[in-house]
Amino acid sequence: GAFPAEYRASLVEQWKELLQKKGLEPPEKFSLASALATPVQIREWNILSLPSDQTSVENAILVDVATSLKSKRWPLMVDPQGQALRWLTKMEAKSGLKVIRSTDPTYQRTLEQAIRNGTPVILEDVGETLEPVLEPVLLKQIYTSAGGRTLINFGGTPIDYAPQFRFYLTTKLANPHFLPDVCIKVTLINFTVTLSGLEEQVLGDVVGLEKAELEDSKNRLIQSIALDKAKLKKYEDKMLEELEKAEGNILDNSVLIESLKTSQATSQLLSTRLQEAEEKSRSINEARDQYRSVATRASVLYFVVADLAQIDPMYQYSLDYFKKLFCAVIRDTPAHAELSEHLDVCLRAITEATYTTICRGLFKKDKLVFSFLITAQVLRHAKAISEAEWQFFLRASSFSAGSEACPLPWLKDRHWRTLHTLSKVIPPFRPLIEDLVARPEVWQRWVEAKEPQDEPLPSSTGDETLDWNAHLSAFQKLLLLRVLREEKLLFALQGFVRSEMGAMFVRDPLFDLPAIFEDTSAGTPVIFV
Numbered sequence: 001g002a003f004p005a006e007y008r009a010s011l012v013e014q015w016k017e018l019l020q021k022k023g024l025e026p027p028e029k030f031s032l033a034s035a036l037a038t039p040v041q042i043r044e045w046n047i048l049s050l051p052s053d054q055t056s057v058e059n060a061i062l063v064d065v066a067t068s069l070k071s072k073r074w075p076l077m078v079d080p081q082g083q084a085l086r087w088l089t090k091m092e093a094k095s096g097l098k099v100i101r102s103t104d105p106t107y108q109r110t111l112e113q114a115i116r117n118g119t120p121v122i123l124e125d126v127g128e129t130l131e132p133v134l135e136p137v138l139l140k141q142i143y144t145s146a147g148g149r150t151l152i153n154f155g156g157t158p159i160d161y162a163p164q165f166r167f168y169l170t171t172k173l174a175n176p177h178f179l180p181d182v183c184i185k186v187t188l189i190n191f192t193v194t195l196s197g198l199e200e201q202v203l204g205d206v207v208g209l210e211k212a213e214l215e216d217s218k219n220r221l222i223q224s225i226a227l228d229k230a231k232l233k234k235y236e237d238k239m240l241e242e243l244e245k246a247e248g249n250i251l252d253n254s255v256l257i258e259s260l261k262t263s264q265a266t267s268q269l270l271s272t273r274l275q276e277a278e279e280k281s282r283s284i285n286e287a288r289d290q291y292r293s294v295a296t297r298a299s300v301l302y303f304v305v306a307d308l309a310q311i312d313p314m315y316q317y318s319l320d321y322f323k324k325l326f327c328a329v330i331r332d333t334p335a336h337a338e339l340s341e342h343l344d345v346c347l348r349a350i351t352e353a354t355y356t357t358i359c360r361g362l363f364k365k366d367k368l369v370f371s372f373l374i375t376a377q378v379l380r381h382a383k384a385i386s387e388a389e390w391q392f393f394l395r396a397s398s399f400s401a402g403s404e405a406c407p408l409p410w411l412k413d414r415h416w417r418t419l420h421t422l423s424k425v426i427p428p429f430r431p432l433i434e435d436l437v438a439r440p441e442v443w444q445r446w447v448e449a450k451e452p453q454d455e456p457l458p459s460s461t462g463d464e465t466l467d468w469n470a471h472l473s474a475f476q477k478l479l480l481l482r483v484l485r486e487e488k489l490l491f492a493l494q495g496f497v498r499s500e501m502g503a504m505f506v507r508d509p510l511f512d513l514p515a516i517f518e519d520t521s522a523g524t525p526v527i528f529v
Contacts, residue, residue: 031054038230039230042060051193051197051200060087076187078174088122101124114165122168200295207288211287214287236267325354328353411436422483442458457469
């Protein structure tokens with residue numbers, strides 16, 4: 001529950017390998033959702049605002065198991081975007097849900113009444129430590145009195161305990177550090193939104209705005225498939241039950257035979273309908289996938305915006321805010337005759353709107369960092385920047401390993417060692433050391449130039465030497481500057497962003513008060529710093 005999606009998938013693969021070593025055949029397509037939940041149940045959760053991605057469904061199953069009567073520990077959800085809280089609030093509303101905080105003066109009294117009455121409670125915004133008064137509830141220290149009453153000690157007093165009581169805890173901390181003392185008392189569940197999970201959510205939003213009938217068809221089809229599967233299982237169970245209860249020779253039991261025929265005919269009809277529905281579902285998903293590029297771009301942009309809080313705690317933007325911005329941009333984008341052209345316009349519009357809107361709340365020194373992060377993350381997702389290149393850019397100084405002295409008098413030893421590492425970890429730089437030694441004067445002129453970021457790299461001289469301008473990508477050229485002329489990197493970043501994204505991403509957006517006012521509402525004020 002506490003692990004991210006990638007690690008969960010690796011655990012499942014390890015489990016399959018272990019089964020094979022033990023001589024058991026693991027299921028080909030095992031998933032927690034297929035083993036512990038029904039399609040009807042998952043569909044109901046989705047209707048109640050649970051995101052439809054695989055990780056969120058698995059989390060919901062873990063919550064469902066943790067709140068069952070057999071469970072020993074209540075769920076504590078890491079929920080920085082508030083998705084779990086929104087889902088639980090809607091799901092438990094009909095049961096008289098109480099939402100409390102530990103800072104509320106009457107929260108203990110509210111919790112006590114809920115325990116007595118069997119109503120669900122959400123304790124939201126918990127920190128890294130939990131109140132000692134909650135310990136009997138978390139440990140489920142329930143006992144039966146001499147009179148047969150089910151009791152629990154809460155606040156030093158025995159009170160009646162209703163078995164229908166359910167207790168949920170949520171925290172908005174994105175990366176909490178819970179002590180082992182807390183972890184052994186709760187079931188930790190990581191509801192933090194993932195890139196793939198957010199992509200699925202945003203895909204539903206964009207298709208709902210662009211092709212509402214397509215999204216409605218998908219939702220109706222999911223519901224229809226889920227209901228048909230439930231009916232099919234019901235009829236199959238009924239057939240088995242009737243055969244089990246049959247007495248004597250079943251061939252002489254005309255009522256049973258007629259019932260079995262009816263059940264079989266219904267099962268065949270439902271099976272046919274399910275096959276047709278599955279085929280239709282594939283065609284709908286193919287149509288929806290045409291809009292995936294827009295959903296992917298929105299997901300990448302959101303995580304760039306979310307990471308700004310690491311630069312300054314003031315830069316915090318909720319997922320709901322970003323979704324509203326995204327939906328507003330998609331609604332305002334005019335339609336085009338060609339879908340590919342329309343998607344390109346949507347991609348540009350959402351990227352520009354995100355940059356312009358978020359820049360309003362950034363200090364000037366951080367605006368270039370923001371535009372560079374947008375550019376880099378878009379290129380990383382497109383595989384134009386490899387993970388090795390990105391890690392080297394971030395941690396170049398830590399790559400200067402070894403003790404080899406530099407043979408070039410104009411180059412520092414630590415730069416030489418870092419270039420050695422660069423040539424080993426990133427394939428396009430493998431000929432670099434050899435070329436440096438072969439053409440030291442040419443490289444010296446470039447390294448010692450007044451503005452090396454504006455100068456072309458050493459080109460081919462007609463023999464076996466490389467034309468480094470054509471050989472390296474724009475980001476790989478930044479890596480050379482990162483090592484050899486770090487003080488010029490800021491200027492180079494401006495040129496990099498301008499060439500990849502356009503000039504507007506290196507300009508400060510104009511202070512447009514009417515446009516800012518258009519983005520406000522009765523519940524969204526403007527704060528001037």
